[in-house]
Amino acid sequence: MTEKIQQDVSLRSFNTFGIDVSCQEFIEIADENQISALYEDGKFFQQFFILGGGSNVLFTQDYPGLIVHMNNKGITHFIDGNFIYVTAKAGEVWNDFVWYCIERGFPGVENMALIPGTVGASPIQNIGAYGTELMDIFYSCQAFDTLTGIFTTFRNPDCKFTYRDSIFKSIHKGRYIITSVTYKLHLHQQVNTSYGAINEELRRKGIVSPTIKDVAEAVSHIRVEKLPDPSVIGNAGSFFKNPIIFTGQFEKLQTDYPGVVSYPVDTNSVKIAAGWLIEACGWKGKIEGNVAVWKSQALVITNLGEATGSEIYTVSSKIINDVYNKFGITLEREVNIL
Numbered sequence: 001m002t003e004k005i006q007q008d009v010s011l012r013s014f015n016t017f018g019i020d021v022s023c024q025e026f027i028e029i030a031d032e033n034q035i036s037a038l039y040e041d042g043k044f045f046q047q048f049f050i051l052g053g054g055s056n057v058l059f060t061q062d063y064p065g066l067i068v069h070m071n072n073k074g075i076t077h078f079i080d081g082n083f084i085y086v087t088a089k090a091g092e093v094w095n096d097f098v099w100y101c102i103e104r105g106f107p108g109v110e111n112m113a114l115i116p117g118t119v120g121a122s123p124i125q126n127i128g129a130y131g132t133e134l135m136d137i138f139y140s141c142q143a144f145d146t147l148t149g150i151f152t153t154f155r156n157p158d159c160k161f162t163y164r165d166s167i168f169k170s171i172h173k174g175r176y177i178i179t180s181v182t183y184k185l186h187l188h189q190q191v192n193t194s195y196g197a198i199n200e201e202l203r204r205k206g207i208v209s210p211t212i213k214d215v216a217e218a219v220s221h222i223r224v225e226k227l228p229d230p231s232v233i234g235n236a237g238s239f240f241k242n243p244i245i246f247t248g249q250f251e252k253l254q255t256d257y258p259g260v261v262s263y264p265v266d267t268n269s270v271k272i273a274a275g276w277l278i279e280a281c282g283w284k285g286k287i288e289g290n291v292a293v294w295k296s297q298a299l300v301i302t303n304l305g306e307a308t309g310s311e312i313y314t315v316s317s318k319i320i321n322d323v324y325n326k327f328g329i330t331l332e333r334e335v336n337i338l
Contacts, residue, residue, distance in 0.1 A: 004034070005066070014069060015054035016116060018234035019309045023063040028071050029091070032151075032179045035144045038068070044146035049338065050177050052118035053093065055236055056125070057336045060309035070120050072179065075100050079187070085139060087182040090120025094127075101185065102216050108137045108185040110216040111192055114223045116230065116237050120178040123154075124168040125334070126161045130195045130219055135161035139184035143168075143176035152176070163271070164241050164334060191215050197222050226297045234303030235294070239316060240274045240331045253327065274323075274331055275299040281322040291315045313337060 009026035012018055029035060038044060047065030051057070071091040078085055084106045088097045094117050098109045111132035121127075123141055126134050140155050159166045168176055191210055193199050201218040202210050210218070228235050242263075245253070250270040254260055257280070261273035278284065278298035285295040290307035293315075294300035301312055301319075320331045 004028075009067070011051075011054075011059060011063065011067065014051060014067070015057055015059055016230035016234065016236055017058055017303050017307075017309070017312065018230075019059045019303070019307075019312075021059040021062045021309065023065070023067040025066040026069065027066065028069045030072055032072065032144070035068075035177055035179070036149065038066075039144075039146065039149040048146075049174075050120075052090065052121045053116060055116035055230065056121060056334070057338060058236065058309050058312055059338050060313050061338075063338060068177065070118065070177070070179075077104070077106070082187045084185045084187060085182055086185065087180055088119040089180050090118060090178050092119040093117075094119055094122060098216065102213050105212070106185050106187075107189040107191065107212045108132075109183070110212040111195075111198075111219055113216040114220045119181050123159060123161075123166055123178060123181060125164045126166050128164070130198055130222075131192050133161075133163075135159075137183045137185055139182045141178050141181040143178045146175055146177060151179070163244065163265075227300060228294055228302055234307070235300050236335045238274075238299040238334055239301045240278070240299055240319075241334050242271050242274045243277075243329050243331060244269050244271050245329060246270075249328075253329075257327075272329065277323045277327055277329060277331070278319055281319070281326055283319055283322070288315055288318075293319070309338075 004027055006026045008022055010022050012020045043066055049063060049067055051067050051069045072089040073091055074089045075092060075097060076087050086101060095114050097119050098113050101109050111130040115127055115129055122134050123138055128134060138156050140153055142151055142153055144151050191212055193202065193210060193215065198215060198218050201221055202214065207214050227237060244265055247268055247270055250262060261276040263271040265271050275298045283293045284298040286293050289311060290304045291311050292302050292304055294302055301315060303312065316333060323329055323331050
């Protein structure tokens with residue numbers, strides 16, 4: 001096993017911010033058996049980090065441990081009655097998985113088209129977009145326990161999904177390595193066009209009765225229009241979570257700022273658009289050195305070329321402070337800071 005581990009590897013091409021840092025050790029996982037071998041070699045009793053597509057991480061310094069890069073591939077499915085069970089290996093690109101389903105007429109994932117990252121990362125923060133969340137379609141995942149060396153299966157209730165969160169991101173952060181995920185889709189699920197932006201794009205195209213492919217293409221167009229391409233401009237997509245506040249706090253906020261963008265969660269809480277808060281503080285399109293807040297979406301922080309992770313982190317801290325000082329709301333970073 002040790003001969004497969006590389007030393008002092010640059011991580012610039014392994015993170016979508018394009019931060020030029022290196023790691024002490026690096027290994028690419030193409031087969032689950034390699035993970036068991038790492039455990040037998042005692043590698044998980046040292047400092048390590050699991051890296052997928054690198055689209056949800058900000059490196060602020062060289063990593064003084066082992067980077068485990070998940071690159072195992074493969075997608076299979078079977079149909080049982082009205083349900084389709086699709087299993088994808090952790091290293092599969094999320095958008096490739098989405099189009100695997102769309103090309104076969106399997107509904108349920110089209111609203112999450114073009115979300116960056118890999119399949120293995122999808123349950124960790126319960127990814128979602130345009131009215132759909134992973135928890136709606138997640139059936140189970142296989143994960144390796146780095147404490148015990150045993151492969152375990154987690155069902156949907158086991159993961160304790162909440163908004164952009166799960167046990168893999170909270171109480172068991174860093175403990176389990178997800179190796180594959182199984183999704184449960186309904187053969188006859190109706191398309192979800194509840195978000196206005198999707199409807200506007202469909203109307204622009206003259207589509208009245210959209211298919212899942214139509215919705216996926218509309219979502220992809222919206223994302224391309226709003227978000228920078230990480231292969232051209234370094235970024236990690238949405239840098240902050242949309243904060244959830246109590247209804248009473250929201251009512252006061254709405255009185256002071258009638259234009260606040262919000263989404264109801266339940267009778268006691270409301271989700272506020274973090275992008276609106278950031279833009280209201282004057283950060284949209286703002287440039288500080290080699291760091292910029294994206295001109296079309298204030299949720300996105302970009303690397304204009306040679307920014308360090310620390311510089312990006314500093315800008316994010318200034319944004320958090322400004323939003324808190326103006327609105328009394330604390331933004332939470334969505335990306336992992338290393």
